[in-house]
Amino acid sequence: EDQVTQSPEALRLQEGESSSLNCSYTVSGLRGLFWYRQDPGKGPEFLFTLYSAGEEKEKERLKATLTKKESFLHITAPKPEDSATYLCAVQAYDYKLSFGAGTTVTVRA
Amino acid sequence: DVKVTQSSRYLVKRTGEKVFLECVQDMDHENMFWYRQDPGLGLRLIYFSYDVKMKEKGDIPEGYSVSREKKERFSLILESASTNQTSMYLCASSHGDSGYGYTFGSGTRLTVV
Numbered sequence: 353e354d355q356v357t358q359s360p361e362a363l364r365l366q367e368g369e370s371s372s373l374n375c376s377y378t379v380s381g382l383r384g385l386f387w388y389r390q391d392p393g394k395g396p397e398f399l400f401t402l403y404s405a406g407e408e409k410e411k412e413r414l415k416a417t418l419t420k421k422e423s424f425l426h427i428t429a430p431k432p433e434d435s436a437t438y439l440c441a442v443q444a445y446d447y448k449l450s451f452g453a454g455t456t457v458t459v460r461a
Numbered sequence: 462d463v464k465v466t467q468s469s470r471y472l473v474k475r476t477g478e479k480v481f482l483e484c485v486q487d488m489d490h491e492n493m494f495w496y497r498q499d500p501g502l503g504l505r506l507i508y509f510s511y512d513v514k515m516k517e518k519g520d521i522p523e524g525y526s527v528s529r530e531k532k533e534r535f536s537l538i539l540e541s542a543s544t545n546q547t548s549m550y551l552c553a554s555s556h557g558d559s560g561y562g563y564t565f566g567s568g569t570r571l572t573v574v
Contacts, residue, residue: 361501386562395465395551395565396504439503441562447492447511447555448519449562453503 354379358440358452365459368429373455375440376422385423386449387416388439396439430459464488465566467552473572480539482569484552492555493535494563495519495527497548504551510535511557542573 359374377385384403388396400409402418409416413434415426425438437456441449468483486493492511496504496519506519508527516527524546528536535554539546549570553563 356503384562388562393568393570395553395567396563398562398564401562441504443562447557448506448509449494450506451496451504453501 354442354444354450356440356442356450356452358438358455360455361453362456363458365427365430365457367431367459367461370426370428370430372427373425373438373440373457374422375425375452377440377442377452378421379442379444379450381445383443383445383447385418386441386443387414387423387425388441390437390439390454399438427457430457432459432461435459465552465554465564467550467566467569469569470567471570471572473574474539474542476543476573478539478542478573480542480571480573482537482539482550482552482571484535484537484566485533486535486552486554486564487533488554488556488564489532490554490564491532491557493529494553494555495525495535495537496551496553497521498551498568499548507537544573547571547573 387399390396400416405420437454439454441451465486494509495507510529526538552566555563
């Protein structure tokens with residue numbers, strides 16, 4: 353069974369204080385690893401897809417990296433608008449996504 | 462702007478009622494999914510469909526059924542609602558080989574009293 357574990361559950365940051373979120377996974381045949389952002393009361397919004405170990409993707413203050421067992425989402429110099437829940441998911445070859453429980457990030461001004 | 466639209470944002474139903482949650486996508490996607498999201502548990506897959514009139518059980522199908530009569534519409538049915546089905550329900554769709562994962566709707570917050 354595919355498993356995705358995210359840590360920490362919650363992260364409180366001061367504006368400008370960089371940090372990283374972790375996503376560790378076990379999957380039978382990784383097709384892709386996905387990062388989503390979810391704001392309260394809304395559906396998840398796609399951020400990145402990573403396909404193979406060593407791959408990196410960037411978008412504004414966010415950078416995602418992938419190894420064979422885990423992925424990191426680095427937030428550089430965060431702003432209050434980066435406050436959200438960040439979800440990690442793995443996709444196996446049957447196209448289903450298995451999600452982690454998420455990390456809730458709060459950035460204080 | 463492409464969309465996945467869920468018919469209700471908030472819904473309150475009584476125990477034992479039959480509940481229909483509707484989801485429509487305008488992207489001509491083959492695949493559609495229903496998840497529920499609960500604090501600390503993340504998103505859990507209820508049912509999914511790879512094509513019209515096809516359905517597959519996800520990880521937690523008990524107490525639910527689905528219907529997909531048209532490509533763009535995927536309905537989740539709670540045959541007899543119970544209080545433990547109080548949750549946020551999220552519909553999603555994807556193209557068969559999409560590297561963008563899923564496109565999600567805004568969710569339906571269902572409360573069963």
